[in-house]
Amino acid sequence: MFGVDVGGTFTDVVAIRDGRVEVTKVPSSRVDPAGSVVEGARRLGVAGSPVFNHASTMGLNAVLERRLPKIAFLTTEGFRDILDRGTIHRPLDAQTDPAWRRTFGDAARPLVPRYLRRGIRERKTARGETLFPLDETQARHELEILRRTNVEGVAICLINAYVDPEHELRLRELVHEVLPGVEVSISSQTSPLAREYERASTTVIDVIMKLLFDDYAKQLDRELGELGFAGQLNFADCAANLLPWEEALERPFRILFAGPAAGTVSSGHLGQVIGRRNILCADVGGTSTDVSIIVDGKPFVQNTFEIEHDLIINALSTEVSSVGAGGGSLVTVSASGGIAVGPGSAGAEPGPACYGRGGTQPTVTDAVLLMGVLDPHGFAGGEFELDAGAAEAAFLALDTPVPFEERIRTTYRLAVAHMAEEILNVAVRHGVDIRDFSLMAYGAAGGMLLPAALELLPLREVVVPPNPGLFSAIGLLSTDQVYYESESAYVVFGPDSVEEIAAVYERMEASLRARLGEAAAGLPVRRSFDGRLVGQSWEIPFVQLPDGPITADSLAGVIAAFHDAYEARNGNRFDAFPVEGVTYRVEIVVPAEKVDYRPAPETAPFPAAPEGTLTLRHVAAEPIQAEWFSREALTTGATVTGPAVIRERLSTTYIPPGQQAVVGRVGEIIITGGAQ
């Protein structure tokens, strides 16, 4: 099985054969992005693999950096600025700032320049009636202008097209006629949901992603085939669910943001194997730490996703919060002369000072090296030596009265504190008791920094999974294929609306089964809806419907389930208020082959045999002696008492004084002690 995580700097390729993990890193290429993936597949031998699961930040980076193809946006006359105005929400820190502008607005960096946003004379009402017929002459005139500007794609989002797509379908025909060969996305097929701004921005992203990924996916499929790969090429979506590549390209806005969700899925899968259902997930990278949550075995999935403030996509996505603290976070001097950590990062180039690639500013990694936790000779699998002298010089160069020892100790503590704060924020936002949760610490620096969070947070434990540096890529091999359809209709739930609601679900289920064909045979359809109390503007998402036909009785149960979900989210309930459905969803899960954790037999704890001792500096007032262990040599039941360091090829785990670690049945390191 192959999992590939294409990042901005490196492409991580992971292959799992007979439970053995092989990995290679290939520099990502902007000129030939598929080439990097194929090179990784060639190195590890992709022939015979049943699946090749792929996640990429290529689309997201292109949107963030505005390296976009030239596209046009067609909407109802008078509405062409919906893309510019967004939802009108301002971030909290810009409430009183008159100079604040949306990052995607006309005064900043619009996704579609204003002259390529054209109004079309037509109008459907919210009930789907034709208020003004489509003016084809005027539409052709606008399309002629677009033809002269050489646009590569066209996004169409007409007002109320989610109720009746007639005008959008006809306009698409006209585009094909006047602009042959140009990619088109229409909102009534891309995201047929209420609220025109979100529908419009989703449709624009969709056509951009079509242009970015169409040739890429075809090249990937062809070249992997030439290497002997005959299995299924899947793309991961924003919730790390898998989609066959042809299906993904039908509505590619769903694959915009796949990487971070994969770590959450990986945590859920491992959690299931080791019996943990409540998990806080923290992926410590070079620049940031991504935090997500799994409650009762389920990741927290949301029905929209924000690329930048107010730039919203109607995609099911795993909720991930980020804080600017990671291994490469820069250490600076604050205005008061103290030590500050992040949010700036040294990135991959030049990287921390100790990498010896020209970086002169100290980072968290430099501090941990000077503490003695990192092995200067075995970093990143021994690919390069770390230069402790350069790290020391970088810390000495800081213009601060803080003593040298304290600079390093404070750097380490502040980095951990920033991460712990974000972990606590996520827990508080979800109203959970942190004492019931395990913290899954992954990313190459997760095990190095996060066990110390136990001293700040009363977590149940910290779990460092096997291969923490590759855990997100392994997540692509821990998930299923998920197909879904969604539709919007404002319907007040009650005995009179049973038929209308049932018809919506029947229509979507028939469409989904027709799309999947034989693959869906015998598989159940999961139904859910996003609803609200009548008069509200915001919905409670993913209220589940029971299996079986929708009747007056079952609808009463659904209404009760809505009030339960409302209470779980908001802490109060209003049973007397009627419930209004807004978005309806059907979903079919097709099981995919997953990474197979094979638990070893339960073993009584025994002290692990150290490989040697080392000296830890700047941890306490005086240097302290600690044992170090090789992770490869640690077997189930082995216990380690802190202070200790556990080293493996691509990662290091540091167990601070006062903590204990035990190796679990699939090789995970479970760390306790501290503030519990």
Add this chain to the structure above:
Amino acid sequence: MVSDCHTFAEDSKEKPVQTFPRPSEERLYVERRAIDASCPECGGADIRAYRVLSEGGWWDAEKCQDCLASLSRVPAPALGSYVPLGTTVPAVSALASERR
């Protein structure tokens, strides 16, 4: 810029007090000055320069009249065409500067 004025003549049936003639234009338009250039986006030759009000305030723009692409767009004075008298009389603006 073409000027316009309202005289209240029809309302009051009195003789207008203004000394300039009533404008003949039905609507007020910004003058669009022709520019000798062609549009890099659509190849159009009708390029005009004029002031527009958009997100971020007033802009002096040079736009293609066929596709409306902006060939150039630079911030214009914040108050648009209105120029406070104090900034046009040297003695007054010098005095204001001294007081600041």
